[in-house]
Amino acid sequence: MTRILITSALPYINGVKHLGTLVGSLLSADVFARFSRARGFETLAICATDEHGSTTELAAAEAGLAVRAFCDQQYRLQKAAGEGFGLSWDHFGRSSNQQNRELTQHFARQLWKNGNLEVRTTKQVYSNADKRFLSDRYVIGTCPYCGYERARGDQCENCTRVLDPADLIHPRSAISGSTDIEIRDSRHLFLKQSEFVPQLREWIASHANDWPSLVTSIANKWLDEGLQDRGITRDVEWGVPVPDDIGDGQLKGKVFYVWFDAPIEYIAATKEWADANAKGDAWRDWWYGDAAKDVTYYEFMGKDNVPFHTVGFPVTILGSGEPWKLVDRLKGFNWLNYDGGKFSTSEKRGVFMDSALEILPADYWRYYLMANAPEGSDSNFTWEHFQGVINKDLADVLGNFVNRVTKFCAARMDGKVPGEGAYGAEEQALCDELDRRVGAYTDYFAALEFRKALGELRAIWVAGNEYLTRAAPWTAIKTDPARAAVGVRMGLNLVHLFGHLAWPIMPMMARKIHEALQPAPEIIPWPSGKMSVFLDDLEAGQPIGTPDVLFAKIADEQVEEWKLRFGGGA
RNA sequence: GGCAGCGUAGCUCAGUGGUAGAGCAGGGGAAUCAUAAUCCCUUGGUCGGGGGUUCAAAUCCCUCCGCUGCUACCA
Numbered sequence: 001m002t003r004i005l006i007t008s009a010l011p012y013i014n015g016v017k018h019l020g021t022l023v024g025s026l027l028s029a030d031v032f033a034r035f036s037r038a039r040g041f042e043t044l045a046i047c048a049t050d051e052h053g054s055t056t057e058l059a060a061a062e063a064g065l066a067v068r069a070f071c072d073q074q075y076r077l078q079k080a081a082g083e084g085f086g087l088s089w090d091h092f093g094r095s096s097n098q099q100n101r102e103l104t105q106h107f108a109r110q111l112w113k114n115g116n117l118e119v120r121t122t123k124q125v126y127s128n129a130d131k132r133f134l135s136d137r138y139v140i141g142t143c144p145y146c147g148y149e150r151a152r153g154d155q156c157e158n159c160t161r162v163l164d165p166a167d168l169i170h171p172r173s174a175i176s177g178s179t180d181i182e183i184r185d186s187r188h189l190f191l192k193q194s195e196f197v198p199q200l201r202e203w204i205a206s207h208a209n210d211w212p213s214l215v216t217s218i219a220n221k222w223l224d225e226g227l228q229d230r231g232i233t234r235d236v237e238w239g240v241p242v243p244d245d246i247g248d249g250q251l252k253g254k255v256f257y258v259w260f261d262a263p264i265e266y267i268a269a270t271k272e273w274a275d276a277n278a279k280g281d282a283w284r285d286w287w288y289g290d291a292a293k294d295v296t297y298y299e300f301m302g303k304d305n306v307p308f309h310t311v312g313f314p315v316t317i318l319g320s321g322e323p324w325k326l327v328d329r330l331k332g333f334n335w336l337n338y339d340g341g342k343f344s345t346s347e348k349r350g351v352f353m354d355s356a357l358e359i360l361p362a363d364y365w366r367y368y369l370m371a372n373a374p375e376g377s378d379s380n381f382t383w384e385h386f387q388g389v390i391n392k393d394l395a396d397v398l399g400n401f402v403n404r405v406t407k408f409c410a411a412r413m414d415g416k417v418p419g420e421g422a423y424g425a426e427e428q429a430l431c432d433e434l435d436r437r438v439g440a441y442t443d444y445f446a447a448l449e450f451r452k453a454l455g456e457l458r459a460i461w462v463a464g465n466e467y468l469t470r471a472a473p474w475t476a477i478k479t480d481p482a483r484a485a486v487g488v489r490m491g492l493n494l495v496h497l498f499g500h501l502a503w504p505i506m507p508m509m510a511r512k513i514h515e516a517l518q519p520a521p522e523i524i525p526w527p528s529g530k531m532s533v534f535l536d537d538l539e540a541g542q543p544i545g546t547p548d549v550l551f552a553k554i555a556d557e558q559v560e561e562w563k564l565r566f567g568g569g570a
Numbered sequence: 571g572g573c574a575g576c577g578u579a580g581c582u583c584a585g586u587g588g589u590a591g592a593g594c595a596g597g598g599g600a601a602u603c604a605u606a607a608u609c610c611c612u613u614g615g616u617c618g619g620g621g622g623u624u625c626a627a628a629u630c631c632c633u634c635c636g637c638u639g640c641u642a643c644c645a
Contacts (some may be wrong), residue, residue, distance in 0.1 A: 012645055055644055117638055124643090135643045154643065161571080162641060214575085220573065221640085228642065258645075304645070334575090335639080377576055377582075385582065388594060396607055402580065404604035411603080451583080455592075465608055474603040488603095 003294055004036040004043045005286050005325070009301035010050035011310075014059045018082050018343040018352045019381060023369040024302035024333035028450060030087045031370055033296060034504035035445050042266045044286055047082075048093035049075050051191060051456040052132045052239040053258035054135050071096060076491040081353040083406035085362045086507045091276065093269030095261060100268035104240040104261040107320050108189075108232075112246045116319035117189050117232070119247045124235060125153070125165050129178030129186065131374045133186065136174055143169030171350075182364040189251045190229045191260075196315045197227050203326065204310060212375070214303060215332040219310035228314065254325045255438075263313035269325070283381065289323045298329045298448075306332050334374035336542040338381050349431065349567045351381070352473045363506035364390055364551070370505055377544060383563055385555040389403040397461045398498065399551040405468070405491035406516055412477055418489050419540025421482035423532075427490055430467045431531040432498075434460065441501065457501060464494040492517060492544060495533040500527050509550060516547045 008029035011017050017026070026047065033045035051071045060070035071094070071321075079092055111117045125134045139153035144167050148158035152174070153165030164185075165171060172179045184358040204211075204219045233242055239255025267287050274283035285291040297311055309330060317324045321548035337343070343350035356365050368389050372379055409415060435462050444453035471487030499514030518537065527534050 010645095013645085052645075053645075079605095122643095137644060155641085165643095185611070215610070218640085219573070222642080225573075225641085234643075242574080257643085262645085284630085303639080307640095307642080307645090339628085372582075379612090384584090385583095388581090391605095392594065395605060398609045400604055402604095404607075408603045455584085458593080462609095466610095468603080469601075469609045472601080472603085477603095491603095551605085 001144070001294060002041055002296060003286070004033075004041045005295050005297040005396075006036070006043065006045045007299050008047045009299070009305045010048050010262055010265060011078055013049045013051040013056055013078070016077055016352050016354045017075065019338075019356065019365070019369060020336035020343050020374075020392060021302065022085065022353055022365075023336055023373050024321035025300045025305075025355070026087055027085065027366060027369055028084060028333065028373065028448075029298075029300040030089075031366070031504050032087075032300070032445075032448065034507065034523075035089060035415065035526070038500075038504060038521050040525065043090075044273070045088065045090050046093070046266060046269050046273065047087070047089050047091075048095055048272075049078055050258065050262045050265065050407075051075075051094060052261060054138070054234070054236045054238075057236060057238050063392035078356070081357070084357045085353060086366065088507075090270055093265065093341030095258075095265040095268070096269065097272055099271040099275065100265045101240050101267045103271070104256055104264045105243050107264055107316055108246055108260075108420075109243065110322060111191065111316065111321040114319060114321050115552055116192050116315075117197070117246070118192065119187050119250050120190050120231075121185050121187050122231065123166075123183050125171070126182055126184045127173040127176065128180040129176045130173055132237075133184075134173055134175070134181070135234070136163075136165050138173065138324075139165040139168060139171050140174045141165075144169055156400055165227070174534060186235055186508065187247070188231045188254070189233045189247060191232045191312075191315060191439075193227050193311060194229055194372045196318055199318055200227075200311060200314060201316065207330070210328075211301065211330050211331055213406070214334065215306055215330050218303060218306040218332070222307050222311050227311065230257075232257045234258075239244040245286050250513050259308050259312060260316070264316070272559050287325050288532065292325050292417070295325060296328050297325050297391060298331065299327045299330050301333070303334055305334050306330075321550050325352060329448065334360070334376075335378045336369075336372075336374050336381055337378055339383070340380060341565040347567070351566050355566070358552075359558075361508065361553055363509040364394065367394060367506055370450050371458075373450045375449070383559045387556075387559050390551065391553045392454065393458055393554045394551040397458065397465065399549065400501075401464050401468070401491075401537075402495050402498070402513055402547065402550060403487065405495055406544060408473065409488050409492060409544060410546045412473075413488050414487065414545075417492055417538045417540050417542045417544060418485035421489075423486060423490070426467070426470060427486065427535075428532065430463065430490070431535060433463055434511070434531040434535070437463065438501070438531065442526070443505075448564075454505065457505070460501065461498065464491070464498070467491075467494070489538065489540075490535060490566045493538055496538060497527060497531075497535060500524050512547055512550060516545045518542070547551065 006029050009025040033043055036043040054446055057067055060067040063070055077095055125139050127134050136153035140150055142149050143151035143156040146159035148156055154364040155162050201223055233254040234257050240261045242251040242254045248473050270283040270286055286295055314326055338350035368386055437456055441453055468491055473484035473487035477484035495518050499510050503510035511520050
């Protein structure tokens with residue numbers, strides 16, 4: 001029995017995510033998880049908030065809250081937004097939970113024991129006024145190259161040059177503005193990534209055919225440029241503490257780098273799931289040793305996350321010397337841009353998960369985003385394009401099909417599945433076409449080719465409309481009632497099929513479509529077997545409903561209003 | 571600066587050596603069951619510019635132009 005383990009890149013706790021993050025990790029993972037469940041595979045979909053690090057500390061301070069309280073609040077918001085989008089996690093955890101603390105410390109101890117960590121002394125900027133170390137980007141000053149006065153210590157935003165905080169002229173704290181800063185020595189743990197290059201290279205090469213070229217290309221770039229060892233501790237408060245038994249107590253008061261503990265939370269969140277459901281050690285069977293041999297592990301993420309999942313986290317696992325599972329299928333996405341520019345939280349530019357749900361149901365977004373997922377290259381959200389896709393694909397091609405068939409049945413067939421007549425050549429030709437198309441749809445889905453999968457889904461809806469035009473029951477009913485009955489019966493069976501095929505993408509709408517005909521199970525199963533059988537499934541005489549308009553069209557005035565509300569739109 | 575990716579029809583994108591594709595938009599027609607939705611036909615591209623390899627290049631190589639991202643202490 002194949003089991004499917006799915007993780008989404010963890011959304012950072014700092015605010016509700018925008019549509020780009022949604023499509024690139026949260027939504028794509030959910031769509032695939034539903035597809036797996038629909039096919040009958042035992043599936044575990046895991047996600048969590050990524051909470052640690054200096055960014056959270058500063059965001060909490062800005063919000064006037066204690067860090068823990070800030071995270072509690074943001075966790076609730078993100079969980080609610082995810083649920084509003086129909087994200088069907090088996091568990092949505094938190095990297096700040098006890099399970100992750102224990103597991104992160106466990107991995108660190110294993111790495112230390114195996115000689116894969118070492119203590120090094122680094123120079124860090126310390127702010128006396130803020131009473132804390134400042135990460136490079138929180139030191140600002142004048143760029144020595146271009147004279148820009150608000151250059152950050154890691155990079156000048158004006159001339160894009162990479163900087164060292166020590167390069168800055170008139171350096172000061174970005175937090176308080178204080179110039180009372182100094183450079184201090186600080187000891188840190190470094191993960192000896194460089195020693196794993198041959199192993200990583202071999203592992204990455206073995207996935208040349210089942211990872212997108214985007215992913216292998218980014219991974220190889222890091223190796224080709226000479227993989228450096230990475231500091232995995234930080235001088236901040238909010239994180240997993242480094243245990244005293246590592247580094248002979250030289251790391252007192254330090255915490256692990258957020259990028260060290262965040263991927264470990266994939267495993268820890270699985271333990272949270274087991275703990276919450278009284279499943280004992282079941283979590284290990286998804287991750288560890290022979291028990292997890294039948295698990296295929298899928299990761300979904302934006303391209304910014306790829307290095308940490310192809311280099312950092314694998315080194316953590318390999319270096320532990322324990323048989324934890326490495327990712328099998330890594331799906332990376334490019335950026336979704338907003339109307340030609342970036343989504344920007346600080347500039348309030350673009351659409352965020354909570355506000356998206358205020359204007360339209362989740363399934364509109366789910367369909368649009370997956371149909372236009374940034375797979376091959378960065379892609380661009382515009383309101384006009386969104387309006388066009390929703391109105392044409394969902395309202396006209398799919399929604400109207402369901403509407404015309406069920407309305408006609410109600411008006412002329414007594415609202416029951418008509419049993420007269422038998423399927424003939426026209427129906428067989430349709431079944432042949434749909435056998436091919438449903439097969440292609442399934443294959444694209446399994447290959448994580450979402451754009452192509454949804455293109456095929458749309459073509460299936462079009463095939464339904466084409467059939468109905470040829471069958472023309474509204475004409476046939478005048479001279480040949482049996483033939484009209486065949487057309488309507490097939491039309492209703494197509495509606496049934498559409499409800500099944502759409503479920504992973506649009507779970508709420510798929511349910512509505514399905515329930516126009518008959519009650520729907522919790523998980524609407526993936527169609528299997530020949531279409532000639534599946535499309536002859538409805539019982540003759542079974543009463544059917546006429547659903548309200550499924551997809552309302554988006555009016556031009558709404559587009560104008562949303563452009564104003566969400567900004568950017570020229 | 572370095573590295574990577576991209577540049578294909580008005581728009582969004584497929585297509586990695588063998589006679590240029592899809593959807594939308596535009597044009598014409600059919601039908602009238604339906605949210606004036608649907609269906610059929612159709613206009614439209616010297617595949618960013620230039621050079622090269624090849625019997626053959628959107629596809630491989632070089633070069634130029636443009637856009638985007640990354641550059642390891644934001645995540």
